[in-house]
Amino acid sequence: MSSGHRLRDVEQQRPLLVGEEEPGAKEVERIPLGETKRLWFIPDCCGIVCAFITWFLVFYADFVVTFVMLLPSRSFWYAVVNGVLFNSLAVLALASHLRAMLTDPGAVPKGNATKKYVESLQLKPGEVIYKCAKCCSIKPERAHHCSICKRCIRKMDHHCPWVNNCVGEKNQRFFVLFTMYIAVISSHALALCGYQFITCVKVQWSECSDFSPPVTMLLMIFLCMESLLFFTFTAVMFGTQLHSICNDETEIERLKNEKPTWERQTRWAGLRSVFGGGPPSLRWINPFAGLKLPTLLPRRSWRGGAEFSV
Numbered sequence: 547m548s549s550g551h552r553l554r555d556v557e558q559q560r561p562l563l564v565g566e567e568e569p570g571a572k573e574v575e576r577i578p579l580g581e582t583k584r585l586w587f588i589p590d591c592c593g594i595v596c597a598f599i600t601w602f603l604v605f606y607a608d609f610v611v612t613f614v615m616l617l618p619s620r621s622f623w624y625a626v627v628n629g630v631l632f633n634s635l636a637v638l639a640l641a642s643h644l645r646a647m648l649t650d651p652g653a654v655p656k657g658n659a660t661k662k663y664v665e666s667l668q669l670k671p672g673e674v675i676y677k678c679a680k681c682c683s684i685k686p687e688r689a690h691h692c693s694i695c696k697r698c699i700r701k702m703d704h705h706c707p708w709v710n711n712c713v714g715e716k717n718q719r720f721f722v723l724f725t726m727y728i729a730v731i732s733s734h735a736l737a738l739c740g741y742q743f744i745t746c747v748k749v750q751w752s753e754c755s756d757f758s759p760p761v762t763m764l765l766m767i768f769l770c771m772e773s774l775l776f777f778t779f780t781a782v783m784f785g786t787q788l789h790s791i792c793n794d795e796t797e798i799e800r801l802k803n804e805k806p807t808w809e810r811q812t813r814w815a816g817l818r819s820v821f822g823g824g825p826p827s828l829r830w831i832n833p834f835a836g837l838k839l840p841t842l843l844p845r846r847s848w849r850g851g852a853e854f855s856v
Contacts, residue, residue, distance in 0.1 A: 586650040586711075590694050593710030597647060600708055601640065603772055604728075607735050608636050610769045614762060615742045618755050632734055639727035642833040643709060646721045651714030652700035654683045687808060690798050703787075703796040718787070719820050723833050725784040732777035739770050791816045 611632050616625040659677045663684065669675065676685045678698050685691075690702040692712050701715040713721045743766065746754040755762040790796055792813040795806070811819065821830040829835040 586648055588695055588710050593707045596707040597710045604636055607769055610765050611738055614755055614765050615738055635727055635731045642720050642724035642727055645833050646709040646717050646724050647711050649717040651712040652716045654689055654698040657682045659684050701796055702798055720833055722787045725780040729777050729780040729784055732773040735773040739766050791820050
């Protein structure tokens with residue numbers, strides 16, 4: 547789905563003078579110290595279907611590569627090396643997808659447009675801040691409202707239905723890794739399909755697969771089409787994301803042609819801010835880095851009820 551379609555009605559804001567409180571503003575919900583935040587998940591039907599399709603197609607590609615092309619191969623090391631490589635990349639791609647989908651992209655707390663909160667900002671007299679009319683939040687600079695997540699998101703790039711989440715300040719790294727790994731395994735699958743096709747032609751489709759020649763041909767054709775489509779889409783998205791990071795400009799800011807009111811970061815600083823700082827290392831491309839296992843035991847919440855948290 548195009549970014550233009552997902553960006554409609556992306557925000558409505560009004561200036562809010564210091565000391566002014568919007569009618570109907572509620573006290574922001576707070577999580578006390580020691581409590582962990584609940585799992586972030588967007589209950590959007592379109593996004594859930596797209597995420598399911600993504601996982602199904604990855605598993606389909608893994609099935610064809612493993613059971614149609616590699617296991618029947620006469621070369622033991624060819625099957626082992628390519629099998630381990632393809633499945634490892636698939637795991638990294640799906641892990642990146644999960645973390646992009648289940649990570650808070652940088653949502654601004656709801657209902658913090660209160661007089662008490664505005665006073666705590668210690669703004670200068672006459673200084674203007676902005677309030678989102680939809681989620682009743684004070685909007686930080688470069689935050690935009692997403693009509694699907696129903697929240698204002700810091701440095702929102704776009705809402706991606708394929709990960710059923712916004713791509714923002716806190717999960718852009720995982721989205722970039724997802725597009726990168728999908729592009730890599732798609733190109734790997736295309737190379738394996740080409741080699742398998744040449745092998746099958748040489749032996750006249752006998753003993754090149756455990757499936758019948760027509761079934762093998764159909765499975766490989768569909769995998770080639772899927773891989774080509776996925777490679778084209780994710781490679782373009784990967785390049786677009788790197789361009790946005792290096793230029794310190796989100797997709798929304800580019801489409802709206804917003805003039806920067808912030809000091810742009812250098813390319814190196816932008817990459818470090820997205821991928822976790824420090825010098826380049828394997829942590830930059832590891833979707834498991836910084837992962838905390840969820841706690842599924844019920845706890846007593848600060849409101850007195852039981853809740854499951856991560």
